[in-house]
Amino acid sequence: MTRLGLKIDQGIGAFIGEGGFEPWDPDDQLHPDSAPDLDFKYNDYLRSKGYQGKNPWHEYANSAEGPDHSILSGWYMQNARLPARVKEEHSETAYFTNRAMEFIDDCGNRPWCLHLSYMKPHWSYIAPTPYHNMYGDNAVIPANRTTEELENVHPVVAAFMNHDDSQAFKQESHRRHVVPTYMGLVK
Numbered sequence: 001m002t003r004l005g006l007k008i009d010q011g012i013g014a015f016i017g018e019g020g021f022e023p024w025d026p027d028d029q030l031h032p033d034s035a036p037d038l039d040f041k042y043n044d045y046l047r048s049k050g051y052q053g054k055n056p057w058h059e060y061a062n063s064a065e066g067p068d069h070s071i072l073s074g075w076y077m078q079n080a081r082l083p084a085r086v087k088e089e090h091s092e093t094a095y096f097t098n099r100a101m102e103f104i105d106d107c108g109n110r111p112w113c114l115h116l117s118y119m120k121p122h123w124s125y126i127a128p129t130p131y132h133n134m135y136g137d138n139a140v141i142p143a144n145r146t147t148e149e150l151e152n153v154h155p156v157v158a159a160f161m162n163h164d165d166s167q168a169f170k171q172e173s174h175r176r177h178v179v180p181t182y183m184g185l186v187k
Helices: 012-017 041-048 054-059 091-107 155-161 164-169 172-186
Strands: 064-067 071-073
Touching: 041 054, 041 091, 054 064, 054 091, 164 172
Parallel strands: none
Antiparallel strands: 064 071
């Protein structure tokens, strides 16, 4: 876009920068406390529901509460089986589903196209009650693995296999800890 002299925040450049979509309620839902701008609509919504703080998304929807009342980040897989600190009806999934239905209602009889992409069930793996413990270890089928799949691996696949999360999911105990929460998030 620079080569073409297009500004990403104006006119055709903004349109192209969004892949041809017009953002209606954009939120990538990746907001660690170090994010430069934590003033996005879902945080505003959470504040309106009584969830206070600098980053209510991370402090409530993406965190659990420890036994000592400390906030445990949903970015850590060891916290996957704990319930998120947000009520289900205020979760990201409920919020964005409701926003999508508002968009559709606002369109009336006009033609429309909506791309709705949910952050969860993808990482971070933390779900509100009752979804955090809806499934147990017995619901997780063993991974279908062979030693042959580790031989002569494409370099891109090898790079992914070396990621921390890939290394963690190699361990059956990690899978059995996280997959039930993932299943709850899908539910």
